[in-house]
Amino acid sequence: MMPSTPPLTQTVALRCRSCGAPLPTDTTGDIVRCTHCGTSQRIVDAQAFVDQIALQINSFLRSAVPLGAGAITGGGTVDPIARHNLFVQGIRPALDSEYREMKFRCFDLLSHGQMALPFIAMGTSGAAGDPRQAFVFQAKVRSVSTLAVDTESQEYLSDIDAIATTYGHLLTNAGLLSKSGPERYPFLARNCGEAADTLKGRSRLRALYERLTGLALIAQAIDGVIQGDVRKGRDSLREATPHLLKAREIALQNFDQSVLIGGIDEDLSMARAALSIVDILSASPTGNPTGGLRTLEVLLRTVTSPAPGGALTPGSTNMGRTENILAQTAAMRRAQVGQGNVRVVRAPGRISLPYWIVEVPYSFQTGALWKARGVEVTDMILVAATFPLAMNAPGGADPSTVVTDVFAAREQTTWRARVAGRETAISGGGIVQQVVAGSVPLPLPGIPAVPPLSTQEEAGQLVQSYLEWSRRRDTEIDQKLRLSLPRVVDIVYIPSVPGTPGAPAVPGLGSLSPRNVGDPAALNALAFT
Ligand SMILES: [Zn+2]
Structure with a gap:
């Protein structure tokens, strides 16, 4: 009794x-x-x-x-019919507006990614609420459970309970995501897991259940990885992805849940990024997965730090960029332990640095009057893939310093040749093409290597701004250059001795070598051994 x-x-x-x-x-x-x-x-x-x-x-x-x-x-x-009437006439209307508002805010929060990269504080937009309010609401809902006597009322209360619990846990997680320490992952995993438990079996909330289940697994994976358990990390991430894909599929089929898709896509990107982190740490030449953690931390901080110009803003919207750079880093790490190949220039050096190979097809106008003709050329430019270090440094850098400045190296022709239309190019990247032609797909040599800090797309944009910069520098180029569509074709690792006064970053390129590949101390901190 x-x-x-x-x-x-x-x-x-x-x-x-x-x-x-x-x-x-x-x-x-x-x-x-x-x-x-x-x-x-x-x-x-x-x-x-x-x-x-x-x-x-x-x-x-x-x-x-x-x-x-x-x-x-x-x-x-009170008899069941009286209780049912109390529920329908009093309780349900009293709960309904608060439930609707909470559900709206919960879905709004879930339209963003809900997990953080290790070491990085993530601001989650839309997370302005107080989790205590959600849990007070949850307690209210539970206090009236004895009045829900029919199935419909009980399901209604269960749905509200699940949304209030989920929203409360998500708001607590938002606070945890905005910190950077490793101790947050067990909390994130537990909160997502408990939210999933209350969502389980609620058919209208299946997308949320699948998503929270996937998020709990990602948090468990990252927790495992930063403690050196790469196997647990890989297994949990493989398990997480199907849940997130299921959530996406359901959200796509239900108009009222389509707001979730952007957030699910960010979570999926996070899962892929975390899988790259597993690869980066497990491909360790020393066999110790935690050996690369310190460098990984520097890499993640570098990649997610805001640029002064605001071009590379951090936060949820550049998750794809971080994912891309981590995937390239994983490929580099596999090449370091002989599990894969990257394009390598064989040369002496202390540290391998990455460069984007960019083909620059362009046409230019030469000759005067009836000798005037268009010439089509394909030249090649190397872009230091670490260029954000140089461009984002205080004061920035002009784009010509982070590339092989081939338009400065154009052959000086006589005015007679120019008038007669005998020029063959207005750039001079022949030596760049020779160096690239000498590169081969190989495991990386046993020296530290710095991963690219930029994406292929950003390298293309950098070359575009270099071309515009070249036009402003040289009026002749401005007048002659007609059309150019740079194509980023590959990445090549070239040994270097950064910090040696007077030594070019790419010794084989002499004066054409990029002049600024980033601060030597920063490069050292980013070099995976
Ligand atoms: Zn608490």
Whole structure:
């Protein structure tokens, strides 16, 4: 037999005063640590918070149920039909508007990615809410469960409970995502997992269930990886992806859930990025996966740091860029342990640096009057793939310093040849083509290697701005150059001795070598050994 009217405070379990989630019940002593947000607190303070919640529930019940709280806590004292009427006429309308608003905000939050790269604080847009409000709402919903007597009402309450719980956990996660420490991943995993538990079996919320399940697995994977358990990382990520794809498929089929797709795509990108991280760490020449963690941290900080010009802004929108760079880094690491090949120039050096190979087909006009003709040329430019280090440094750099400046190296022809239209090119990248022709697909030599810090697309844009810069520098080029569509064809690793005064970054290119491939200390910190 239940006691006839238990005080409401006892029906609400102890809750975290920081995030509002239930606290562990198996505590001894005066202090309890929240397993959802990590906040330690005195039990008396948590109890005071529960008392506040109880007051809110009581006032909610007084306004929604004419007979007051006794109708609910009295158990079987009110017959089922009366309870059903109370639910339909009082409770449901009282919950409905808050539920609708919470669901809207929850979906809005879920239109963004919900996981963070290791070491990186991620700002999640749309996460302005207080998780405690969501959990107070959840407690209200649970306080009226005895009034839901038919299946429809019970399902309605279960859906609200699931959304309130999910939203509460997601808001707590948003706070965790905005920090950078490794200790957040077990919390992220638990919160996503518990949200998934409340969503499980709710057919209208299946997309959310699949997504939260996938997110919990990604958080577990990253947690494993940064502790050196690369196998667990790989297994969890392989398991996560089908859940996220299922969530995407359902969201695509349901118009009211299509808002989720952008966020799911970012989560999928995060899963692929995390898989590259697994590859980067497991392809370790020393056999110790945590050996590359420090360099990985520098890489991630570099890749996600904002550029002064704002071109490479951090945050959720450039997840694809980070994913791309991590994939290239993984390919480089595999080549370092002989599990794959990259294009390599065989030359002495202390550190391998990456360069984009860019074909620059262009046409130019030569000759005067009846000798005038168009000439088509394909030249080649190397772009230091570490160019963001140079371009983002204080004061920046002009694009000609991070490429083989082939338009400065054009052959000086006589005015007679120019008038007669005998020029064959207005650029001089012949030696670049020779160096690239001498490169071969190979494992990387056993020296440290720096991964590319830019994408193929960015290399193409850099060459475009170099061409514009060349036009401004040289009026003759400006007048003659007609059309150019740079094509980024590959990446090549060239040994270098950065920081040696007077030594070109690419020794074989002499004066045509890029003059600025990034600060030597920064390159050293980014070099995977
Ligand atoms: Zn908490």
